[in-house]
Amino acid sequence: MSTIDLNHTPVLVVGAGIMGAGIAQVAAQAGHKVMLYDARDGAATQAHEKLAGSLQALVAKGKLSADAVARTLSNIEAVASLEEAAGAGLVVEAIVEKLDAKRGLFRDLEAIVSTGCVLATNTSSISVTAIANGLKHPDRLVGMHFFNPVPLMKLVEVVSGLQTDAAVAQAIFALSERWGKVAVHARSTPGFIVNRIARPYYAETLALLQEQAAKPATLDACLRAIGFRMGPCELMDLIGHDTNFSVTQSVYEANFFDKRYRPSLIQREMVDGGLLGRKSGQGFYRYPGDAPQTATSPLIALALPPVTDWCLHGSGVFADLLYQALTTTISVNADKAQSTSPALRRAPQSEWIGLEVDGAQLRLTDGRCASQLGDNVCVFDLPLQSSGSHAGAAQGALAWTASSRASEAWMQQSALWLQVLGFQPQRVADTPGLVVARTIAMLVNEGSDAVHQGVCNEQAADAAMKLGVNYPAGPFEWLSIWGAAPVCTLLDALDAHYRGERYRVSPYLRQRLWKD
Numbered sequence: 001m002s003t004i005d006l007n008h009t010p011v012l013v014v015g016a017g018i019m020g021a022g023i024a025q026v027a028a029q030a031g032h033k034v035m036l037y038d039a040r041d042g043a044a045t046q047a048h049e050k051l052a053g054s055l056q057a058l059v060a061k062g063k064l065s066a067d068a069v070a071r072t073l074s075n076i077e078a079v080a081s082l083e084e085a086a087g088a089g090l091v092v093e094a095i096v097e098k099l100d101a102k103r104g105l106f107r108d109l110e111a112i113v114s115t116g117c118v119l120a121t122n123t124s125s126i127s128v129t130a131i132a133n134g135l136k137h138p139d140r141l142v143g144m145h146f147f148n149p150v151p152l153m154k155l156v157e158v159v160s161g162l163q164t165d166a167a168v169a170q171a172i173f174a175l176s177e178r179w180g181k182v183a184v185h186a187r188s189t190p191g192f193i194v195n196r197i198a199r200p201y202y203a204e205t206l207a208l209l210q211e212q213a214a215k216p217a218t219l220d221a222c223l224r225a226i227g228f229r230m231g232p233c234e235l236m237d238l239i240g241h242d243t244n245f246s247v248t249q250s251v252y253e254a255n256f257f258d259k260r261y262r263p264s265l266i267q268r269e270m271v272d273g274g275l276l277g278r279k280s281g282q283g284f285y286r287y288p289g290d291a292p293q294t295a296t297s298p299l300i301a302l303a304l305p306p307v308t309d310w311c312l313h314g315s316g317v318f319a320d321l322l323y324q325a326l327t328t329t330i331s332v333n334a335d336k337a338q339s340t341s342p343a344l345r346r347a348p349q350s351e352w353i354g355l356e357v358d359g360a361q362l363r364l365t366d367g368r369c370a371s372q373l374g375d376n377v378c379v380f381d382l383p384l385q386s387s388g389s390h391a392g393a394a395q396g397a398l399a400w401t402a403s404s405r406a407s408e409a410w411m412q413q414s415a416l417w418l419q420v421l422g423f424q425p426q427r428v429a430d431t432p433g434l435v436v437a438r439t440i441a442m443l444v445n446e447g448s449d450a451v452h453q454g455v456c457n458e459q460a461a462d463a464a465m466k467l468g469v470n471y472p473a474g475p476f477e478w479l480s481i482w483g484a485a486p487v488c489t490l491l492d493a494l495d496a497h498y499r500g501e502r503y504r505v506s507p508y509l510r511q512r513l514w515k516d
């Protein structure tokens, strides 16, 4: 494999829209001469002027030096025809997301640029293999998938099609890193890494809404509590339901209608009705003014309820977290009612994790409904720490539910115990896997399938989700905290409950059972 050096090469950026202008800026800041072309008359010049305005504003705020801005701007030249860019060593295409337009452009470019010129596409959903089809040198075409806004978002997915030369992919990887980005290799498959692994973040929430398990604000609060910057509903409102729905639909279709990726009726109804989110003034929430409710209330200092016998069941990181939270509360309230209570017992060999109080159970979800587990049983969601890196001090909204045969007294006490543990309990319907557990399990499962199918490796999946969509952790980081066995158990329980293809466990994840 020969090495291709793109370090000082002139770059042609085709398409001067949101992405093209950002890519031109980043390349020019890295010292490249950049030619910017757009099919619409005047668009490239307008993009250059707009960029000048926004960079000058950063100079005024003291964030950039006037010299650096002058250098960047002088590196960018708006060109009126592709022929003017014949000397480019790299083309980055950021035109309209249509296969025919992209294919046509690259075929035209092959007649203009030298045979050594690398051709990169910023497509977010079209197969790189398909774009290369018909080119004289399909091996020099590669995906260079930036994220919006390009100057701020660190991730670049370097996407190889069937015919992409490994040296070309490596050259784009090295160049992206030189431009200050974190590059990850991906194989050209529907959604690449980020848009594929992210599907369950929306899909699980839409499924919960469809079965009326909880309100959007509750679901958002539960996922924000574990470190997502936005809950799925507010995020879909921001992205726009039309855009979000069409990405889901294209991943679904491209996977030959695999039910795992099936779009949601709820979202289609919203698109059909013009409830597109922020841009139309209404989605799950109304805009402006009606900010999403956090559905949480301030924590109050709580004393432990009186008990005659209590035991903490199970072992591992989540059992330890509960134990720690309980013993902290015990020591803080040492002079109050619980001083008459017996000592908290531990039963690490138990098959379930949670608290047993005088025969009633408050259990961490294992994917089964509370009603399936017994009479006086309540179930709570996965208490991941908000940093996402490990389980830790309890905080924020946490979903819980109750068996249909649980006593009113135990339901009230369960909510109280969750508050004692430091959570803001959010009652949801008796649905399997509740909110966080099923969402994270499905993200882990999707990441596992991506690795299983050679789309990327584990490190790339983690980096892509953290840097491409600001997840608090990557799927394999969550897997290392939670463990393959409980994730498989939870998914199997969901599969048994819903009986469809959606929750089938990735073979890669199942195989991890024998490794961990």
Ligand code: NAD
Pocket (backbone or CB within 6 Å): 014, 015, 016, 017, 018, 019, 020, 037, 038, 039, 040, 043, 093, 094, 095, 096, 097, 098, 101, 105, 122, 123, 124, 125, 145, 146, 147, 148
């Ligand atoms: P945009 O609509 O803002 O800009 C596209 C530009 O391309 C327009 O200025 C248009 O005039 C120009 N154009 C269209 N056809 C052309 C042609 N044949 N030759 C030259 N110029 C042409 O779009 P965008 O959001 O910048 O997206 C561009 C590409 O980047 C798409 O492939 C999109 O899927 C991808 N992408 C977008 C985002 C995003 O968040 N917007 C993120 C990642 C990737």
